[in-house]
Amino acid sequence: MITILDGLFNGISIGSILLLAALGLAIVFGLMGVINMAHGELMMLGAYTTYLVQNGFRALGDGWFEAYIFAALPMAFLVAALAGIVLERGVIRYLYGRPLETLLATWGVSLILQQFVRSVNWVIVIGLALFCLLFFGGMWLLRRRSDFERIRPIALAVLLPLSLAIAGIVGNSIGQARGLAVTQPWFGAQNVDVTAPAWLRGGIPLGAYQLSSVRIFILLLTTLCVAGVYFFLQKTPWGLRIRSVTQNRSMSACLGIPTQKVDALTFALGSGLAGIAGCAVSLLGSVGPNTGQNYIVNTFMVVVVGGVGKLVGTIVGAMAIGIAEYLIGSATFALVFAPLKPLADFFTTFGTTSMAKVLVFILIVAFLQFRPGGLFPQKGRTVDA
Amino acid sequence: MTSQFGRRKFLVYGSAALGTSLLMKACAAPPAEDTAAESPAAGSSPAAASGDTIKVGILHSLSGTMAISEKSVVDAEQLAIKEINAAGGVLGKQIQAVVEDGNSDWPTFAEKAAKLIDEDQVSVVFGCWTSASRKAVLPVFESKQHMLWYPVQYEGQECSQNIFYTGAAPNQQIEPSVDWLLENKGKEFFLVGSDYVFPRTANTIIKAQLAAKGGTTVGEDYLPLGNTEVTPIIAKIRQALPNGGVIYNTLNGDSNVAFFKQMQGAGLTADRYPVMSVSVAEEEVQAIGKEYLLGQFAAWNYFMTVETPANTKFVEAFKAEYGPDRVTNDPMEAAYIAVYLWKQAAEKAGSVDIPAVRTAAYGQTLDAPGGTVTMNPNHHLSKVVRIGEVRDDGLFGITFETDAAVDPIPWNQFVTETKGFSCDWTKTGVDDPGKFRL
Numbered sequence: 001m002i003t004i005l006d007g008l009f010n011g012i013s014i015g016s017i018l019l020l021a022a023l024g025l026a027i028v029f030g031l032m033g034v035i036n037m038a039h040g041e042l043m044m045l046g047a048y049t050t051y052l053v054q055n056g057f058r059a060l061g062d063g064w065f066e067a068y069i070f071a072a073l074p075m076a077f078l079v080a081a082l083a084g085i086v087l088e089r090g091v092i093r094y095l096y097g098r099p100l101e102t103l104l105a106t107w108g109v110s111l112i113l114q115q116f117v118r119s120v121n122w123v124i125v126i127g128l129a130l131f132c133l134l135f136f137g138g139m140w141l142l143r144r145r146s147d148f149e150r151i152r153p154i155a156l157a158v159l160l161p162l163s164l165a166i167a168g169i170v171g172n173s174i175g176q177a178r179g180l181a182v183t184q185p186w187f188g189a190q191n192v193d194v195t196a197p198a199w200l201r202g203g204i205p206l207g208a209y210q211l212s213s214v215r216i217f218i219l220l221l222t223t224l225c226v227a228g229v230y231f232f233l234q235k236t237p238w239g240l241r242i243r244s245v246t247q248n249r250s251m252s253a254c255l256g257i258p259t260q261k262v263d264a265l266t267f268a269l270g271s272g273l274a275g276i277a278g279c280a281v282s283l284l285g286s287v288g289p290n291t292g293q294n295y296i297v298n299t300f301m302v303v304v305v306g307g308v309g310k311l312v313g314t315i316v317g318a319m320a321i322g323i324a325e326y327l328i329g330s331a332t333f334a335l336v337f338a339p340l341k342p343l344a345d346f347f348t349t350f351g352t353t354s355m356a357k358v359l360v361f362i363l364i365v366a367f368l369q370f371r372p373g374g375l376f377p378q379k380g381r382t383v384d385a
Numbered sequence: 386m387t388s389q390f391g392r393r394k395f396l397v398y399g400s401a402a403l404g405t406s407l408l409m410k411a412c413a414a415p416p417a418e419d420t421a422a423e424s425p426a427a428g429s430s431p432a433a434a435s436g437d438t439i440k441v442g443i444l445h446s447l448s449g450t451m452a453i454s455e456k457s458v459v460d461a462e463q464l465a466i467k468e469i470n471a472a473g474g475v476l477g478k479q480i481q482a483v484v485e486d487g488n489s490d491w492p493t494f495a496e497k498a499a500k501l502i503d504e505d506q507v508s509v510v511f512g513c514w515t516s517a518s519r520k521a522v523l524p525v526f527e528s529k530q531h532m533l534w535y536p537v538q539y540e541g542q543e544c545s546q547n548i549f550y551t552g553a554a555p556n557q558q559i560e561p562s563v564d565w566l567l568e569n570k571g572k573e574f575f576l577v578g579s580d581y582v583f584p585r586t587a588n589t590i591i592k593a594q595l596a597a598k599g600g601t602t603v604g605e606d607y608l609p610l611g612n613t614e615v616t617p618i619i620a621k622i623r624q625a626l627p628n629g630g631v632i633y634n635t636l637n638g639d640s641n642v643a644f645f646k647q648m649q650g651a652g653l654t655a656d657r658y659p660v661m662s663v664s665v666a667e668e669e670v671q672a673i674g675k676e677y678l679l680g681q682f683a684a685w686n687y688f689m690t691v692e693t694p695a696n697t698k699f700v701e702a703f704k705a706e707y708g709p710d711r712v713t714n715d716p717m718e719a720a721y722i723a724v725y726l727w728k729q730a731a732e733k734a735g736s737v738d739i740p741a742v743r744t745a746a747y748g749q750t751l752d753a754p755g756g757t758v759t760m761n762p763n764h765h766l767s768k769v770v771r772i773g774e775v776r777d778d779g780l781f782g783i784t785f786e787t788d789a790a791v792d793p794i795p796w797n798q799f800v801t802e803t804k805g806f807s808c809d810w811t812k813t814g815v816d817d818p819g820k821f822r823l
Binding site: 017118188196201203205208213214215281284287288290293331352354357 | 609649671
């Protein structure tokens, strides 16, 4: 009995990680149709935010450290959501309706973000801030002139290289003057250490087994996030607007819904959820520049299996994949089918973690042959739109 | 837009861009000597040893997955080069490093290796971390008869005339640690590893060794590289070892973090389930978090806590160069001594000519941070083997070390296909000095 309970708990907890990571993508990819390859990097930003918050709270003292996670979660949400807004306003909004370009552009962004956290230091931050201030500030000032459209190309040609050069020179000279103190990378290429508070490090004993506290925490967090997303989409005015834009963009625009604002908000919500997922996985796994890469394939898989555009599909898909992966990978099936020799042999072959992944992928490919729309395909006209 | 891009605009943008680049070029600091990526040497004259400098190549991943580990190895190599230059250089000439980024991509490694050899005409290359990257550059170095110094512990089963291996062979890391575990920690082993060549070869060796010495392998499992979901493995460990036992861990990279964090969550603690790791060193302890690792073990040739005068000097120099919170580890030490060993060999040979340096390298000894090492004619180093236990400060307390340096055995004697084979590049009268039957 306890064995079955433990197995179920393990399967669900794997599923809940998948679900939490995929929830943001279910909104961005599922509802908006944006193939966001940088989703994993938004998770990574959330994880790095957790690291910074943790260090801040550690400096405050022991009592504070135990509670850092409650500050890290909203901070991770905010940072990732902000990054999401910048990404949407700066890149993706020019590419709506062009999935291939979006895919390439966001993939590029993901590489930039990875390298950014590797090499970010004070010099880069100061240089970047100075560039933004000079360039965007200058453009903003010039925009107030009546003949802005006419002088725009010249302004660009002057401001862009000028602010680049000034930022470069200032950054360079600061780097020379201060040396290691400012040129040392903040995080470096190494993984950084996120340590869960003591109350999340142990577990709750259950007979011979022990239920991991972090897993229970993540399970609760996932439930909370799913409930929050449902509430937001179904019960609030902005949720209503998001759903209507998803269903029919031009009609919504005709009815006075600010579709651009809705796009930005939806993307920010999806990104923010990625940030929360990043915070959660930092308690279980590593935090490094590649953290996001470890999850991106799984999250797309979950959304596609569940059915693009349906949150409930994502939930069921994540749980199904999680439980299947656990039952096959831990060789539970091999034990269950022990009386049936050939079947038991089959499952023993696939009874390692890496082979279980192979089998799960095979099952997914086979499943999508029969139901290309996923578990819960969208019905009606929106499918064609 | 494109149709509007007339001549006038082209002139405006073009001159602006040119002006900026000139300005930035003028203001930029002169590139530090040891990191400058030189423009390819013109003509066919061997630029490597001409003029006042000797060019050496450094080929590691500075971006991509492996940047995590390889970045600090580059730091160690550059520190060695800087020290050697400060002390007068090699053969009276300064060393100039040409750093190339392998980008964690194995074909890129091969490409960059060819570039270093053909275009930059370096005298020697220090580089690679993963076995996959080494296997990718091996044909390049063999076909061009060039020289690579490889600083990482690996699975053995290779002995190229064109590579010097300064990390541990399996008998200098895995085998002594298994012996130690059998003696001190238990007879039942569960093997966990990443799913690629090193862990699989290592586990083949461990299983054979356990069978020969009275231990048992109760289970083994492999995790795809980068996977962070270890719940099924933990369930299996609990099933196979309900009352505790030894876990031998050959996981690599990110999976280690997930493994140790989730082990603790599941209540598998160091007192009942001691874990011996071969890819967890000081830097990894920092990244995983020492709270998760207290009391766990690692097997290496070098720990930062080794007490030798050479190590004190190495650690102090490294911290002065890269910051006080940086740590040193085994591959970094191996990379650091590789540069010094090459320097000694070049000085003995009197030139940087590759065959001469190769012959001169045999028998070179060095008072390394990890104790005295000797280069053998099989291109591997004799070195001391140590086992460390993670302490409160995140470093390793050394619980065991061999009395003398252990001689390397590249061809594994526990694996049937290579049993009885040996390697000795000074041997004559055999078909292949890299692999012959004794």
